[in-house]
Amino acid sequence: MRWLICSAWPYINNVPHLGTLVGSLLSADVFARFLRLMGEEALLVSGSDEHGTPIEVEALRLGVDPKKFTDESHRYIVELLKKWELSYDNYTRTENPIHKEFVQHFMNKMLENGYIFSRNIVMPYCENEKMFLPDRFVEGVCPFCGYEYARGDQCDKCGTLLDPIDLIDPRCVFCGFRPTFMSTKHWFFDLPKLEDKVREWLKNSRTIDENVKTYCFSLLDKGLKARSITRDNKWGIPAPFPGAEGKTIYVWFEALLGYLSATLEYFIKEFGREEGLKKFYDYWKNADARTVYFIGKDNIPFHAIILPAMLLASGEGYVLPYKISATEYLMFEGEKFSKSKGIGVWIDEALEIADVDYWRFALMRLRPEGKDVNFTWREFYRIVNTELNDDIGNFIHRVLTFIYSRFGAKVPGIKKLASEDEELFSIVKHEFEEYKNRMYDTRIKQATENILNVARECNAYLNRREPWKLIKLSKDEAGSVMTLLVNIVKGLGLMLAPFTPKASTKLWRMLRLGDEIPRGALRRAFEIEIQEGHIIEKPMPLFRKLPEDFLSTINAMIRDVRKRINERRPPYLRF
Ligand SMILES: [Zn+2]
Ligand SMILES: [Zn+2]
Missing domain, CATH: 3.40.50.620 (HUPs)
Structure with a gap:
């Protein structure tokens, strides 16, 4: 394939x-x-x-x-x-x-x-520019509503589709002169x-x-x-x-x-x-x-x-x-993106505001599948701070720091799993199956739900299972739980990798699984590959929260960023 x-x-x-x-x-x-x-x-x-x-x-x-x-x-x-x-x-x-x-x-x-034929058509021609004018470069009075600035292809006032020849008093948008209508040959696709x-x-x-x-x-x-x-x-x-x-x-x-x-x-x-x-x-x-x-x-x-x-x-x-x-369409704070009105964020500006992984994840969480979606800063803030940091980042960090500090960075290995551990693992694997089906079907936003479900299930499980208490009763049992979890961390990092490639690679290295995530690794996401005696690196948080004043300062920040970025753009792309 x-x-x-x-x-x-x-x-x-x-x-x-x-x-x-x-x-x-x-x-x-x-x-x-x-x-x-x-x-x-x-x-x-x-x-x-x-x-x-x-x-x-x-x-x-x-x-x-x-x-x-x-x-x-x-x-x-x-x-x-x-x-x-x-x-x-x-x-x-x-x-x-x-x-x-x-x-x-x-x-x-x-x-x-035999799918292309030619035919003569009449087109507006400007003697000044010495060129035929594309439909939208002819303006004039709309014959239907009298609007003075109707374009050759459409009247923006009444919405009627037009031909340039329909316009009353047509004029060339470049020089304002009246175009002549001349016959010219064109080639057509015989649909x-x-x-x-x-x-x-x-x-x-x-x-x-x-x-x-x-x-x-x-x-x-x-x-x-x-x-x-x-x-x-x-x-x-x-x-x-x-x-x-x-x-x-x-x-x-x-x-x-x-x-x-x-x-x-x-x-x-x-x-x-x-x-x-x-x-x-x-x-x-x-x-x-x-x-x-x-x-x-x-x-x-x-x-x-x-x-x-x-x-x-x-x-x-x-x-x-x-x-x-x-x-479908992505809206920006309830409005259409518009360069002339400055509504929206452009992709060079965005990277000055937040890390690329945060943007990639947040935008896929907001991917307009099946209906239009409204981008708001509030929602962006929530996705980064609550979902990426609290749900996903915290779970990963809790597991890694526990192994690092309580087991001397050495994975203890699975001695015996209780039924609740098996149950968690089967829930996780079920989420992974659904994730794969959705991804193959390009329902990408829906697949991010499965990623979050894994993280949330695991956080709840950690709170129930309390390995920090368990370790005092049975080091083997706590060790088994943590070994299962570090393997789930690996799988979760792989599920995230298409979305947050930088953070996932960082995690891969922290787990000492190699320098780069190899092609095909996702297929074995939830196989227990990290086993007894495997050493992990000192864990560092994968994500950082956006500052608390993010929402109150974002508009000023955008203005500042836009001004700075605009000067760096090639002249033709400037606002
Ligand atoms: Zn009109
Ligand atoms: Zn002209």
Whole structure:
């Protein structure tokens, strides 16, 4: 079994905020870490989506080359993702040559197979900029409600979907001049031709989630329309079709192919072209391969309809999505994240406020599975201080300090377990089984419940069993209890490892089990591997509480951090 884990490619005109991170980049990393710890073959890919209108326009406005803009931004983001302990095997970008070549080859296949056709359409053209204007760069008066600043694609006042030609007194957003409407040729993806095949695939898939299916069936029932896959942008991948000189591929279509090209690039770099291509096929043309996508719910149509349709249209026999894990929205203190209003926290700011492990754990506790979730500082504070510190951290520390101080750091070994000890162990193992099932099913937030259950059960057990009293009655019995518990500590640390990789590694070393947690270790999480005579290190607390005045000072802290961080960002990513 091979797993390819794909997370949506962030568009690189912004630093991602917590809401972008939670469903795609971070969820994918936690899932990939889990699989590796289970000994599975897993590859994690993503990258920067850097072409298209918003960046081209921003670069034009600032008078810089868009490539310079994205070079600096990509470098900054890659550094940040490392700080977030995101373990991407390949975090690449759409400017990489393998991607460009792959996209052109793929598009030609779609054309050859009869899924791409061309047609003349009328588009607004600005004589000043000498360019066709994308829909949203034309403004004018809404013909329905009279709103003066309606955009070419939609009126924000009355919500009506528009075409630029509908606007009364249309004007170019750059220069304010009236555009002319000219006929120009574009290439279209013939989606209606693939409607039945996509529907069949969705219907027969036993692994695609119901929420994804329901959403897609409602779109399919309305009927799919051919989608234009070329643009008049200069900043993009040249469309390879005969007669399409000067046109580029619409970013959405090429960025989706990044999942394939990033896999290919990874293997070519590792093994060279010939061998690399074979390895690539192992992940993309092998019935054993499972591709899992981590996205926000707004990306469902592109991943569950358009991507599968493209894969089918290529005729290459690429595997269709095994699972699409689509999260709902994360809100911030009851509001939508907004850069212009400064609502939210951006991922470079967050690390100045708390340790990366705390963020990773808290965000997965708040992962919007099945419904929108509201991030609040109060909830963050509670998760870090109560769950991570009191429930999990304290249990681990109690066990290790007891062994260290009462047994001279030497694990006493199991002589005999009482029925209540056996009972605890079976509860723990049951939680672990459920944890694994949930993780494989990408119900990551639910799996964190099992971690907490283990810690809470063990804390309650410690209080009942009172080894500090027991040791006076029977050193053997207390020793057996503590040996069982130190093994549970090991297992708990492994269950946590996809979430808190730094703390789990620290614990692994404290237990003197090695320098790094080996691949596959999670499979044996609750086997009694720490036995009589094993020496542990002097225990140090794994987590620290957030200070008591955290909630009363956080807003001032954010203001300060934002100012400081903003100066460190590359110019194009500044607020
Ligand atoms: Zn309107
Ligand atoms: Zn203009």
